[in-house]
Amino acid sequence: MAINSAGLQPGRGAGKENMQSHATLVPEIAALLSAIQLRCVECSALYPPVEAQSSSATGLVPRYRCECGGVLDVELEFTLPKQVGMQGDEESWHLMERASNASAVGALWRQVFDERASSPPIWSISTDKLLLDYSGVWRYRELILPAPERYVITRPEGNTNLYPVGMENCPVGRIGHRQIGTYAGLELFFLKHEGENPSGSFKDRGMTAGITMANMLGASAVACASTGNTSASLAAYAAQAGMRSIVFLPAGNVAAGKLAQTMAYGATTVQIEGDFDAAMQLVEQVCNELGIYLLNSLNPFRVEGQKAIGFELLQQLDWQAPDWLILPAGNLGNISAIGKAFRQAYDLSLITQIPRIAAIQAAGANPFYQSYQQQFQKRVSVKADTVASAIKIGNPVSYARARAVIEACDGIVAQVTDEEILAAKEIIDRSGIGCEPASAATLAGAHKLVAEGVIKRDERVVGILTGNLLKDNVTGIPQQRNSAVVKPNLDAVRAMLAQ
Amino acid sequence: MAINSAGLQPGRGAGKENMQSHATLVPEIAALLSAIQLRCVECSALYPPVEAQSSSATGLVPRYRCECGGVLDVELEFTLPKQVGMQGDEESWHLMERASNASAVGALWRQVFDERASSPPIWSISTDKLLLDYSGVWRYRELILPAPERYVITRPEGNTNLYPVGMENCPVGRIGHRQIGTYAGLELFFLKHEGENPSGSFKDRGMTAGITMANMLGASAVACASTGNTSASLAAYAAQAGMRSIVFLPAGNVAAGKLAQTMAYGATTVQIEGDFDAAMQLVEQVCNELGIYLLNSLNPFRVEGQKAIGFELLQQLDWQAPDWLILPAGNLGNISAIGKAFRQAYDLSLITQIPRIAAIQAAGANPFYQSYQQQFQKRVSVKADTVASAIKIGNPVSYARARAVIEACDGIVAQVTDEEILAAKEIIDRSGIGCEPASAATLAGAHKLVAEGVIKRDERVVGILTGNLLKDNVTGIPQQRNSAVVKPNLDAVRAMLAQ
Numbered sequence: 001m002a003i004n005s006a007g008l009q010p011g012r013g014a015g016k017e018n019m020q021s022h023a024t025l026v027p028e029i030a031a032l033l034s035a036i037q038l039r040c041v042e043c044s045a046l047y048p049p050v051e052a053q054s055s056s057a058t059g060l061v062p063r064y065r066c067e068c069g070g071v072l073d074v075e076l077e078f079t080l081p082k083q084v085g086m087q088g089d090e091e092s093w094h095l096m097e098r099a100s101n102a103s104a105v106g107a108l109w110r111q112v113f114d115e116r117a118s119s120p121p122i123w124s125i126s127t128d129k130l131l132l133d134y135s136g137v138w139r140y141r142e143l144i145l146p147a148p149e150r151y152v153i154t155r156p157e158g159n160t161n162l163y164p165v166g167m168e169n170c171p172v173g174r175i176g177h178r179q180i181g182t183y184a185g186l187e188l189f190f191l192k193h194e195g196e197n198p199s200g201s202f203k204d205r206g207m208t209a210g211i212t213m214a215n216m217l218g219a220s221a222v223a224c225a226s227t228g229n230t231s232a233s234l235a236a237y238a239a240q241a242g243m244r245s246i247v248f249l250p251a252g253n254v255a256a257g258k259l260a261q262t263m264a265y266g267a268t269t270v271q272i273e274g275d276f277d278a279a280m281q282l283v284e285q286v287c288n289e290l291g292i293y294l295l296n297s298l299n300p301f302r303v304e305g306q307k308a309i310g311f312e313l314l315q316q317l318d319w320q321a322p323d324w325l326i327l328p329a330g331n332l333g334n335i336s337a338i339g340k341a342f343r344q345a346y347d348l349s350l351i352t353q354i355p356r357i358a359a360i361q362a363a364g365a366n367p368f369y370q371s372y373q374q375q376f377q378k379r380v381s382v383k384a385d386t387v388a389s390a391i392k393i394g395n396p397v398s399y400a401r402a403r404a405v406i407e408a409c410d411g412i413v414a415q416v417t418d419e420e421i422l423a424a425k426e427i428i429d430r431s432g433i434g435c436e437p438a439s440a441a442t443l444a445g446a447h448k449l450v451a452e453g454v455i456k457r458d459e460r461v462v463g464i465l466t467g468n469l470l471k472d473n474v475t476g477i478p479q480q481r482n483s484a485v486v487k488p489n490l491d492a493v494r495a496m497l498a499q
Numbered sequence: 500m501a502i503n504s505a506g507l508q509p510g511r512g513a514g515k516e517n518m519q520s521h522a523t524l525v526p527e528i529a530a531l532l533s534a535i536q537l538r539c540v541e542c543s544a545l546y547p548p549v550e551a552q553s554s555s556a557t558g559l560v561p562r563y564r565c566e567c568g569g570v571l572d573v574e575l576e577f578t579l580p581k582q583v584g585m586q587g588d589e590e591s592w593h594l595m596e597r598a599s600n601a602s603a604v605g606a607l608w609r610q611v612f613d614e615r616a617s618s619p620p621i622w623s624i625s626t627d628k629l630l631l632d633y634s635g636v637w638r639y640r641e642l643i644l645p646a647p648e649r650y651v652i653t654r655p656e657g658n659t660n661l662y663p664v665g666m667e668n669c670p671v672g673r674i675g676h677r678q679i680g681t682y683a684g685l686e687l688f689f690l691k692h693e694g695e696n697p698s699g700s701f702k703d704r705g706m707t708a709g710i711t712m713a714n715m716l717g718a719s720a721v722a723c724a725s726t727g728n729t730s731a732s733l734a735a736y737a738a739q740a741g742m743r744s745i746v747f748l749p750a751g752n753v754a755a756g757k758l759a760q761t762m763a764y765g766a767t768t769v770q771i772e773g774d775f776d777a778a779m780q781l782v783e784q785v786c787n788e789l790g791i792y793l794l795n796s797l798n799p800f801r802v803e804g805q806k807a808i809g810f811e812l813l814q815q816l817d818w819q820a821p822d823w824l825i826l827p828a829g830n831l832g833n834i835s836a837i838g839k840a841f842r843q844a845y846d847l848s849l850i851t852q853i854p855r856i857a858a859i860q861a862a863g864a865n866p867f868y869q870s871y872q873q874q875f876q877k878r879v880s881v882k883a884d885t886v887a888s889a890i891k892i893g894n895p896v897s898y899a900r901a902r903a904v905i906e907a908c909d910g911i912v913a914q915v916t917d918e919e920i921l922a923a924k925e926i927i928d929r930s931g932i933g934c935e936p937a938s939a940a941t942l943a944g945a946h947k948l949v950a951e952g953v954i955k956r957d958e959r960v961v962g963i964l965t966g967n968l969l970k971d972n973v974t975g976i977p978q979q980r981n982s983a984v985v986k987p988n989l990d991a992v993r994a995m996l997a998q
Contacts, residue, residue, distance in 0.1 A: 125817075127668060129670070152672075159620075168627070171628070173650065237931060240675045241672060241675065251984045286989060317624050430738055432734070470699055483769075488777045
């Protein structure tokens with residue numbers, strides 16, 4: 001992590017510990033890292049998260065990839081916090097913890113999380129406590145990253161609304177919201193709006209975990225290659241932590257509007273003379289060589305934070321798992337993370353049934369769908385083209401992780417056209433909830449799968465909306481309809497409104 | 500409320516009760532309305548919220564203004580919910596309720612609100628309950644609008660983050676956030692980010708109350724005149740309730756970007772051949788004549804909902820009132836509402852001290868500042884000009900309400916230049932929090948008032964951010980800085996980053 005030797009300015013990171021001055025990690029972080037293993041999703045090889053490397057100025061280098069090129073998955077043993085259920089002595093606690101009665105252990109975990117969810121966000125006016133329990137990510141910290149509290153960088157994030165929008169479970173009077181359930185053809189339907197996170201997208205959940213890991217490693221700069229929600233989230237969390245954020249982009253392929261939020265948060269943007277693949281390749285090389293912490297989709301700790309979407313929606317449903325989870329499918333990190341969360345929740349007896357996952361791709365960016373159609377016999381890549389820019393990805397990084405999830409949960413992959421996405425977006429927008437275009441793939445998929453009989457109208461379904469309506473105020477938004485110029489008198493207005 | 504007779508289509512409101520078919524209100528609503536009085540802020544005349552009028556098709560007309568032209572303020576007697584503290588019989592309850600011991604009553608109210616804040620947002624998968632306690636507005640319903648639950652239209656909203664950003668109270672590691680406190684020169688400083696509401700601005704709190712009142716009155720259409728945050732919030736809540744929303748605008752003065760969100764939620768936009776004043780005048784006339792419920796700044800129930808910002812920030816501080824509350828000042832509705840909340844919280848012994856309010860105007864839109872400079876001897880209006888579009892108002896509607904608040908709380912009014920606003924916005928944006936331009940007037944004001952010695956560096960201060968960064972992705976956002984095109988190799992990147 002030799003940031004300074006690479007000529008980077010510590011900038012707002014000044015005053016922070018820098019790995020350059022610590023050839024070894026502080027003991028509590030070293031202990032945490034030694035409890036974590038990274039397993040290759042392709043070949044199952046195991047690695048520690050940080051390795052000694054003599055060519056590095058600090059002697060330590062984080063690992064992002066397997067030697068075989070595969071992506072890595074975090075493995076961590078979960079430990080119940082001691083205070084829970086400790087009505088007897090420590091010995092009886094250990095007995096309980098090791099109880100063969102799985103449902104009792106599940107009840108203890110639920111008790112931990114439910115107690116934390118019941119703690120209101122109250123600050124004393126003069127203290128600097130962190131309110132970890134109030135974060136929709138760190139509430140589940142034992143299952144995500146048990147980082148020492150003082151290293152955690154959190155807004156807090158999460159606690160996003162779960163809107164009941166089905167024909168049966170939408171409260172009386174919410175006529176607009178119920179139209180979503182009517183469109184989907186579902187009686188018991190919820191939409192979880194991840195666009196209500198601090199930077200306006202689901203990426204904040206993974207980023208709070210990723211930046212916290214960067215903080216523990218003493219990084220003073222972080223980077224990714226992305227033009228969209230990831231960049232904005234990276235820049236916001238890096239700014240909070242006082243780290244420099246660097247975003248790599250293909251030159252000449254940058255939409256000013258999409259970048260504005262990232263620029264506002266103070267990110268440095270490096271425009272590469274080349275295409276997006278060149279930018280992706282370069283950011284990995286640059287991070288390894290210059291000691292910048294890499295926070296693109298390869299980073300395994302972002303997936304861990306992203307799992308919190310799954311835990312939180314299960315908790316919001318009082319740990320009664322839905323039958324289906326529907327979500328947009330682009331780079332496939334979200335499917336990987338939520339699928340992993342569901343499996344872990346099941347293994348811990350937090351839930352008694354694993355939901356089936358329906359991954360929805362845009363027809364113009366459907367490599368995962370094509371692979372699924374061929375029973376995953378080969379990995380497909382395409383030249384992506386869709387109005388849903390957040391899932392406009394032709395060669396998804398998390399293919400192997402997501403394939404395993406779909407196979408394990410008896411999931412399915414479907415595709416919807418841009419027209420179907422925009423029609424669904426109009427329903428969501430005009431319900432008053434609103435979302436960015438890619439998010440609407442969820443409703444378009446629900447509509448299609450219910451019509452095809454794949455999902456039954458009385459099954460219990462949760463759909464994920466990934467980004468805020470304000471993230472894209474052009475695509476699919478009517479600019480002229482329902483708008484007219486009239487003379488300033490009552491009759492003219494009356495005539496216009498009657499049309 | 501003769502919507503249909505005016506030629507309006509009931510549209511998505513179909514199936515709802517319509518006042519046209521009810522010459523009288525249902526008993527529970529009639530009872531609520533009879534407990535509410537509207538008092539003129541100018542002449543103290545009293546009115547019922549809905550009046551008989553023979554010229555109306557329904558015989559009932561809501562009142563928005565005093566005969567003298569003054570704006571109206573809601574008066575309502577507060578009643579503790581019965582279940583609280585009822586350990587004895589009903590008689591002892593009434594004794595307690597009427598106890599002369601004010602601090603005991605305050606403790607009971609705090610208990611009500613704290614218990615509600617501790618209820619996690621848990622849905623049963625098959626029910627349609629409303630989770631009123633989880634809304635940052637309806638949690639305080641006895642102090643805002645004790646509407647029957649089935650009429651309430653809520654997302655829920657509120658529960659916005661209160662970021663500790665002072666030099667002393669910002670948690671370790673949040674280096675970016677602490678820079679805000681450093682810039683302000685404050686040790687104990689919090690920013691409450693109202694841009695984290697569902698539609699991205701503080702307006703949602705007033706709108707959930709206003710639309711709920713419209714719903715109780717059976718309205719199938721609502722209207723306002725605004726190009727900004729109010730329109731978006733109106734459109735979102737109206738859509739949820741299945742009501743038609745109508746936004747009046749001056750033709751040729753419409754920024755497409757600002758309207759996009761409102762259009763997405765399905766609002767009808769009426770562009771008036773005239774200026775903004777003409778649009779404002781016409782909307783009032785149209786609403787009265789066509790039986791559309793008026794939800795512009797005149798509406799007194801929006802102010803009631805807006806009070807929840809004050810209640811919620813007090814609760815987040817464990818009911819320890821801060822010394823100062825700083826907020827941007829445009830139409831002055833927010834000052835009126837928060838000032839009213841603080842006074843009511845004090846009267847109910849929820850708090851033991853009323854915070855001083857510092858209202859910050861843009862120098863180019865400073866009518867309230869000018870009046871304040873003349874000890875409020877006359878009401879000033881100006882031609883407004885500032886980059887902070889959300890407070891670009893030359894003749895604020897809530898002048899009389901806000902003047903009373905500033906005088907009662909020993910508050911002050913200050914002005915800051917556009918340059919000071921944009922400098923403060925850059926600090927907030929680059930901290931990772933971000934806000935729309937008008938919100939930054941809060942930090943610019945804090946910076947100035949601390950420098951002038953008006954606010955002491957060790958006083959406890961809360962600042963309000965009113966709108967989300969994503970509401971305006973152009974103003975004050977660097978488009979080129981920290982951005983360069985480089986060749987796709989390590990040396991080129993290294994050279995660029997070292998600059």
